[in-house]
Amino acid sequence: MKILDAAQTAAALPFARLIPALRDAFVAGAEAPLRHRHDIAQSDGTDAALLLMPAWRAGGFLGVKVVSVFPGNGTRGLPAVSASYLLCDGATGQHVALIDGAELTRRRTAAASALAGSFLARDDAASLLIVGSGHIGGLMASAYREVRPIERVRVWNVREAGASRLVARLRAEGWAAEVVDDLGAAVSRADIVTCATLAREPLVRGEWLHPGTHLDLIGGFTPAMREADDEAVRRSRVFIDTDAALSESGDLLDPIAHGVLRREAIAGSLSSLSRGETQGRRDRAEITLFKSVGSALEDLAAAVLALGSPI
Numbered sequence: 001m002k003i004l005d006a007a008q009t010a011a012a013l014p015f016a017r018l019i020p021a022l023r024d025a026f027v028a029g030a031e032a033p034l035r036h037r038h039d040i041a042q043s044d045g046t047d048a049a050l051l052l053m054p055a056w057r058a059g060g061f062l063g064v065k066v067v068s069v070f071p072g073n074g075t076r077g078l079p080a081v082s083a084s085y086l087l088c089d090g091a092t093g094q095h096v097a098l099i100d101g102a103e104l105t106r107r108r109t110a111a112a113s114a115l116a117g118s119f120l121a122r123d124d125a126a127s128l129l130i131v132g133s134g135h136i137g138g139l140m141a142s143a144y145r146e147v148r149p150i151e152r153v154r155v156w157n158v159r160e161a162g163a164s165r166l167v168a169r170l171r172a173e174g175w176a177a178e179v180v181d182d183l184g185a186a187v188s189r190a191d192i193v194t195c196a197t198l199a200r201e202p203l204v205r206g207e208w209l210h211p212g213t214h215l216d217l218i219g220g221f222t223p224a225m226r227e228a229d230d231e232a233v234r235r236s237r238v239f240i241d242t243d244a245a246l247s248e249s250g251d252l253l254d255p256i257a258h259g260v261l262r263r264e265a266i267a268g269s270l271s272s273l274s275r276g277e278t279q280g281r282r283d284r285a286e287i288t289l290f291k292s293v294g295s296a297l298e299d300l301a302a303a304v305l306a307l308g309s310p311i
Contacts, residue, residue, distance in 0.1 A: 002097040004306055009103040012306040015146045018111040019118070025301035026115075026274040030057045032296040034244055046072040049222075055296035056090055061307075063087040065101050065299045071198055079135065080198065081105065087303045097307050105294070106135050108302040110143035112241055112270065112292055113194060113216045118147040119273045119280030120239060120288040121192050121214040126151040129190035131183070131204065131227070132197035133162035136218060140194045141175055153177040154186050158197070184208045195219055195227040206231025211285040217251050221293045226250045228289070230260045236289035237267045237282075241298075248293045270295075 004012065036052040049069045056062030067083040074080060083101025088094060117125075125148045130137045133155055141153045153175050157163035163179045170177035180186040187193055187208040194216040195204060206229055209215065215236060217227045233255040246252055246263060255261040268278030281288055 001095050002307065004097065004099045006100040006103040009100045009306055010107065012308070013104070013107045013111075013302055015107070015111055015114065015143050018107060018302060018305060019115050019143070019146055021301050021305045022108065022111050022115050022270075022298055023274045025297055026271045028057070029271065030055050030060075030297045030300055032242075032300075034247070035294075035296065042070070042072055044072050044075075046070075048072070053294075053296040053299055055300040057300070058090070060090045061087055061096075061300065061304050062090045062093075063296075063300050063303050065105070065296065067101060067105070081135075085299060085303050087300075087307060097303065099303055099306055101299075102135070104299060104302050104306065106139055108298040109136055109196075109218060109292070109294060110139040111302075112295075112298055113140070113218055113290065114143040114147050116239060116241070116270060116273070116290040116292070117144055117192060117214060117216065120290055121148050122212050122281065122284060124149065125191035125214065127189060127191045128153045129180075129186050129193045130155045130166070131157075131193065131195040132219060133157040133166040134196060136196040137194075138166055138169070140196065141170060141177075142173075144192060144194070148192070150192075151176060154180045154190065156180050156183050156186055187213075192216065197227055198225065199227050200225055202226045202229035202232075204228040204232055206233070206235045209235060209287050211287065213287050214281075215287070215289045217249075217289065217291045220249055220251050222248060223250045223253050226254060230255045230258055233289065234260045236287045238265070238289045238291065239268050239270075239273070239278075240266055240290070241270050241292040242295045243269070244295065245291050245293045249291055251291050 040048040051067040087097040272278035
């Protein structure tokens with residue numbers, strides 16, 4: 001059985017190859033049941049979770065990702081998310097690869113947002129605002145660079161020290177990057193706003209969005225989590241990664257409950273965009289919003305790519 005650690009997984013999944021691989025996977029489709037979620041109460045008052053995400057393709061591979069999410073780990077100096085991915089032969093069930101699930105998740109998550117951005121962000125989008133400086137936020141500039149001509153990156157984080165660390169790293173990589181402390185002003189100047197946080201209250205306000213902005217909401221994966229307010233949803237043409245977003249995301253469930261968004265008004269998904277069944281951005285002034293909660297199809301596509309085999 002092949003074993004890939006975090007560094008090997010990252011090397012096997014460059015965005016230039018991963019983004020097209022995800023597009024091909026969304027065109028082809030796969031069996032990807034809704035993930036199993038088990039909440040685990042913690043003594044510090046936070047809620048941890050164990051997630052199981054299976055997927056398979058007939059005649060192809062099958063796999064499952066096991067993820068533990070412990071939001072309180074920040075106080076311990078540990079990552080909030082730990083994961084492993086087991087890839088199996090679809091014909092025999094034999095285990096063929098064990099892949100670092102955290103790195104696979106980071107990279108497929110960033111790549112999925114960049115894939116959405118390839119349909120929804122303006123062609124000339126050059127200014128990127130990253131809200132949240134964690135492990136996924138740290139990849140967003142590199143991911144978006146594959147699909148749009150990003151020239152300037154700004155970073156906002158609830159703790160400025162985190163933003164400063166990310167900006168220092170981005171500058172070392174050659175980016176024109178800076179820390180911002182006024183989130184509203186930064187949102188209003190950005191062509192693309194990407195949020196990768198564990199926020200439980202909205203951070204981005206719709207009144208800050210200027211015409212032509214693409215808003216990318218990555219972080220919230222439960223009904224209790226939100227990164228943007230109802231006004232941001234009201235002003236936007238809304239897209240999702242999969243239908244799971246309509247049952248798992250507070251960024252959509254709350255506006256639906258408040259009468260701001262109708263389920264049937266969702267403009268499309270990554271599958272319909274990738275297959276050409278849904279039109280992406282329609283004009284330069286349109287505000288677009290992409291909400292992702294993650295899909296086991298993405299995990300499977302990334303794992304197969306990391307193994308070096310066609311899906």
